[in-house]
Amino acid sequence: MPVIERMVESVESVIGIADVKRSRVRAIGIGSPGPLDPVNGVIIDTPNLPGWTNVPLAKLIEEKTGIPTFVENDVNAGTYGEFALGAGRGKRDVIGIFVGTGIGGGLICDGKLRSGFRHNAGELGHVVLMVDGPYCGCGKKGCLEALASRTAIVRDIRAGIAAGRKSIVPELMKERGRITSSVLSKAVEAGDALAVEVMAQAQYYLGVYVGSAVNFYDPEAVVLGGGVIEAMGEAFLEPIRKVARQYFISQQDADKVEIVAAKLGDYAGVLGAAMLGQERARAA
Amino acid sequence: MPVIERMVESVESVIGIADVKRSRVRAIGIGSPGPLDPVNGVIIDTPNLPGWTNVPLAKLIEEKTGIPTFVENDVNAGTYGEFALGAGRGKRDVIGIFVGTGIGGGLICDGKLRSGFRHNAGELGHVVLMVDGPYCGCGKKGCLEALASRTAIVRDIRAGIAAGRKSIVPELMKERGRITSSVLSKAVEAGDALAVEVMAQAQYYLGVYVGSAVNFYDPEAVVLGGGVIEAMGEAFLEPIRKVARQYFISQQDADKVEIVAAKLGDYAGVLGAAMLGQERARAA
Numbered sequence: 001m002p003v004i005e006r007m008v009e010s011v012e013s014v015i016g017i018a019d020v021k022r023s024r025v026r027a028i029g030i031g032s033p034g035p036l037d038p039v040n041g042v043i044i045d046t047p048n049l050p051g052w053t054n055v056p057l058a059k060l061i062e063e064k065t066g067i068p069t070f071v072e073n074d075v076n077a078g079t080y081g082e083f084a085l086g087a088g089r090g091k092r093d094v095i096g097i098f099v100g101t102g103i104g105g106g107l108i109c110d111g112k113l114r115s116g117f118r119h120n121a122g123e124l125g126h127v128v129l130m131v132d133g134p135y136c137g138c139g140k141k142g143c144l145e146a147l148a149s150r151t152a153i154v155r156d157i158r159a160g161i162a163a164g165r166k167s168i169v170p171e172l173m174k175e176r177g178r179i180t181s182s183v184l185s186k187a188v189e190a191g192d193a194l195a196v197e198v199m200a201q202a203q204y205y206l207g208v209y210v211g212s213a214v215n216f217y218d219p220e221a222v223v224l225g226g227g228v229i230e231a232m233g234e235a236f237l238e239p240i241r242k243v244a245r246q247y248f249i250s251q252q253d254a255d256k257v258e259i260v261a262a263k264l265g266d267y268a269g270v271l272g273a274a275m276l277g278q279e280r281a282r283a284a
Numbered sequence: 285m286p287v288i289e290r291m292v293e294s295v296e297s298v299i300g301i302a303d304v305k306r307s308r309v310r311a312i313g314i315g316s317p318g319p320l321d322p323v324n325g326v327i328i329d330t331p332n333l334p335g336w337t338n339v340p341l342a343k344l345i346e347e348k349t350g351i352p353t354f355v356e357n358d359v360n361a362g363t364y365g366e367f368a369l370g371a372g373r374g375k376r377d378v379i380g381i382f383v384g385t386g387i388g389g390g391l392i393c394d395g396k397l398r399s400g401f402r403h404n405a406g407e408l409g410h411v412v413l414m415v416d417g418p419y420c421g422c423g424k425k426g427c428l429e430a431l432a433s434r435t436a437i438v439r440d441i442r443a444g445i446a447a448g449r450k451s452i453v454p455e456l457m458k459e460r461g462r463i464t465s466s467v468l469s470k471a472v473e474a475g476d477a478l479a480v481e482v483m484a485q486a487q488y489y490l491g492v493y494v495g496s497a498v499n500f501y502d503p504e505a506v507v508l509g510g511g512v513i514e515a516m517g518e519a520f521l522e523p524i525r526k527v528a529r530q531y532f533i534s535q536q537d538a539d540k541v542e543i544v545a546a547k548l549g550d551y552a553g554v555l556g557a558a559m560l561g562q563e564r565a566r567a568a
Contacts, residue, residue, distance in 0.1 A: 035534055044536070093401050107501075109393050116502025117377050118537050123499040126533040128492050130415045131431075140495075140531055147415075208412050211424075215407040216500065217391075218400025247424055249410040250319055252328070253402050 028069040029277025031077030031269040041071040070277040079106025081272025086263040091220040098226035103145040148202040167194040181231035207240040211247020225262025312353040313561025315361030315553040325355040354561040363390025365556025370547040375504040382510035387429040432486040444478045451478040465515035491524040495531020509546025
């Protein structure tokens with residue numbers, strides 16, 4: 001499996017670049033798509049990477065590097081990264097929501113990543129917000145992911161175009177051949193009515209969802225990251241914040257609950273996985 | 285404030301009945317409607333009990349009894365009771381959902397009651413399940429409470445009757461003058477088509493909600509209690525369980541996640557408050 005060899009090469013190369021003694025490297029942390037078993041470091045399945053079924057990834061990397069290795073769900077790792085080093089730094093209770101092709105998330109509970117009974121906590125994209133709403137990629141209906149992910153946004157923009165709405169999106173997407181987060185961002189910036197409308201709807205859904213999640217979990221901060229949020233920038237967050245706060249059941253100290261953009265971009269997962277690896281090595 | 289005096293009398297009377305030495309009573313635990321401040325034992329407000337605003341309840345009871353006193357949200361206390369002594373016994377991670385006039389809940393996280401950043405975790409009735417759905421008592425739209433509480437069920441049955449649907453509910457409610465949980469239970473048992481239909485809808489919403497909550501929080505058990513659940517009995521739970529499991533994003537070990545009826549009835553809150561009081565006295 002050449003991927004494993006490339007991972008080992010990366011590890012060796014990073015140790016070289018960092019110029020640290022090998023004996024000082026306490027752990028390797030890996031953020032991977034799931035489902036996976038973080039206790040035993042086994043990738044159970046990865047729908048988008050064929051052939052990765054029941055792969056004991058931690059053990060394989062550990063054997064080849066001699067360094068204790070730990071595996072965690074990629075979005076959990078991202079949430080932990082933002083908690084430990086990014087937008088959630090210094091908070092004890094954080095919800096991380098990552099909006100891209102799908103929507104994933106993670107929960108920090110009292111300073112620790114919440115894994116859950118089946119190591120499956122934080123599947124925030126598959127919380128139903130519109131019962132009997134549009135079908136989700138997971139086969140159920142009305143999940144947040146079916147309403148506010150890039151997949152959902154693209155579906156609605158395509159439907160608008162198919163229905164004869166004028167839009168600059170077809171022109172903007174010519175270069176890459178698909179509607180990327182960057183295309184969406186450019187269309188909104190240019191004031192494209194269809195794009196603005198569809199994005200405003202997604203922002204509204206995200207706002208109601210964040211409000212609901214706060215009523216359920218009562219965190220100190222909600223960190224929003226992922227491709228869509230990154231491409232749209234800070235201005236995208238304000239309507240989400242406003243709607244979310246309207247949906248808080250308790251208005252007491254409502255303004256103390258931070259609703260903020262992620263800070264670490266693509267590094268959130270890598271840094272979070274490294275931090276988690278270090279912690280787990282210490283606890284082992 | 286005569287209520288406080290009656291509470292103190294109850295405490296003295298219970299100590300007498302239990303026939304224990306006063307010095308062996310470690311703590312008094314109180315479950316109260318909120319919002320409240322469990323850290324300082326202050327009732328901030330109780331919408332249904334006028335005059336209870338910023339009442340330092342713990343301090344007042346402690347002064348009169350000489351016993352350390354602790355105050356917790358009533359539904360949190362109920363959840364803790366079911367976790368410590370009832371249907372959630374032996375589990376580390378539990379969601380408690382109580383369906384009555386409203387819908388309240390509580391979260392057990394790794395063997396502890398989750399209080400939350402603003403001591404407001406577990407407002408499970410005010411998670412939105414039908415975005416832009418019917419108005420909730422809280423002023424927002426589409427909350428679970430607006431779809432599956434007794435208030436919502438009664439609203440829909442009344443609407444059906446007003447629209448000319450035949451039903452035995454008007455006859456059954458004559459005695460008490462209102463649609464109680466027991467009236468609903470009798471109507472469903474008698475096969476009243478309108479009541480069966482409205483209850484099935486509420487069960488479906490509860491099922492989708494429980495599935496979503498499991499995807500978010502990944503607990504070991506979901507305990508369902510409160511007036512409606514108690515009156516309807518075990519048969520009411522099966523459709524909820526079935527829909528919930530369909531909505532689990534991970535089917536791995538899905539059958540290990542228990543979805544069960546509460547066991548302690550009205551005692552859940554009292555017992556939970558007592559257990560929490562004891563624990564907090566020990567930690568103080």
